[in-house]
Amino acid sequence: MWTDTTKKRAPHKPILLLAVLDLVSRGIILSPFIAVTSDLVELNELFNLYWRRIIPLGQTSSIAFPFSRLHNETFWELLPQPGREITPAAVNNITSVSQLRTLALGALMDEDLFRCMQQPDSRSALREALLLSCFSSEARAALEEQVGINADAYSYSLELEQKAHLPLVKETLEDDAYKPAARDQGFRRVVVATYDHRCALCGVRIITPEGHTVVDAAHIIPWSRSRNDEIRNGMALCKLCHWAFDEGMMGVSDDYNVITSRQIAANPNVPGFLLTLSGRGIIPPPDRDLWPAQQYLAEHRREWRL
Numbered sequence: 001m002w003t004d005t006t007k008k009r010a011p012h013k014p015i016l017l018l019a020v021l022d023l024v025s026r027g028i029i030l031s032p033f034i035a036v037t038s039d040l041v042e043l044n045e046l047f048n049l050y051w052r053r054i055i056p057l058g059q060t061s062s063i064a065f066p067f068s069r070l071h072n073e074t075f076w077e078l079l080p081q082p083g084r085e086i087t088p089a090a091v092n093n094i095t096s097v098s099q100l101r102t103l104a105l106g107a108l109m110d111e112d113l114f115r116c117m118q119q120p121d122s123r124s125a126l127r128e129a130l131l132l133s134c135f136s137s138e139a140r141a142a143l144e145e146q147v148g149i150n151a152d153a154y155s156y157s158l159e160l161e162q163k164a165h166l167p168l169v170k171e172t173l174e175d176d177a178y179k180p181a182a183r184d185q186g187f188r189r190v191v192v193a194t195y196d197h198r199c200a201l202c203g204v205r206i207i208t209p210e211g212h213t214v215v216d217a218a219h220i221i222p223w224s225r226s227r228n229d230e231i232r233n234g235m236a237l238c239k240l241c242h243w244a245f246d247e248g249m250m251g252v253s254d255d256y257n258v259i260t261s262r263q264i265a266a267n268p269n270v271p272g273f274l275l276t277l278s279g280r281g282i283i284p285p286p287d288r289d290l291w292p293a294q295q296y297l298a299e300h301r302r303e304w305r306l
Contacts, residue, residue: 019046042211064094197215197236200241
């Protein structure tokens with residue numbers, strides 16, 4: 001099944017470890033213990049970014065597979081839920097995060113290995129060893145590029161957070177400071193987190209057991225025109241509200257209520273629940289300074305005559 005890209009071996013474990021190294025580098029994983037609750041959303045996103053770089057489209061995986069099977073390695077130990085026992089049969093039966101959470105509280109890494117992960121030089125050496133031993137030269141190049149993109153995206157998200165309380169500016173950062181992939185990933189990270197994975201217009205908040213969120217990071221004024229990744233030029237929107245907002249079917253008033261276009265119900269459209277949102281207040285971030293900027297919302301309304 002596996003090709004020369006992964007040296008004819010399953011790549012799940014090394015890809016997960018690449019993601020773990022990223023989160024240790026960011027200071028998000030601060031101890032050898034990785035819980036299967038709070039830590040998994042961002043870990044899963046990084047795992048999928050690496051996975052998609054080298055694995056053919058349509059071939060998917062659950063982070064639960066490598067997270068559980070690493071228990072067979074000497075440096076990774078699953079800690080059982082109270083009353084449960086970690087047995088080979090139990091580990092081999094895990095195919096989803098829901099099953100993993102039923103069995104284990106999380107995983108405990110070897111302390112010496114974790115200390116190595118915390119040191120930049122040792123972390124780089126560990127990453128290089130993983131890439132050399134588990135992937136072809138072509139796959140290594142793609143994964144090394146993704147390592148750089150992930151690091152830049154995190155740096156970019158921190159810059160966006162730092163600038164969030166400054167006066168509005170047209171260009172948050174220099175256009176060429178980051179590659180588009182890093183910029184997109186960084187903007188998504190900070191906007192989705194600011195809204196706590198909740199759609200600002202309809203209020204839906206769903207995170208699957210695998211760590212997939214229902215919302216996108218939407219620009220109010222498109223990047224192609226504004227070149228502005230400021231948090232206040234963004235909202236977290238579910239797929240339907242994102243599409244409706246971008247198409248001018250929905251907007252936000254100057255008192256932060258949802259607006260729906262008359263065209264949304266034009267024959268033969270069937271807008272469903274969207275019309276019930278009209279006049280309802282948006283669900284903004286807790287920090288008022290991070291609410292969508294009125295000047296961007298007004299420009300969106302003018303563009304679509306809302």
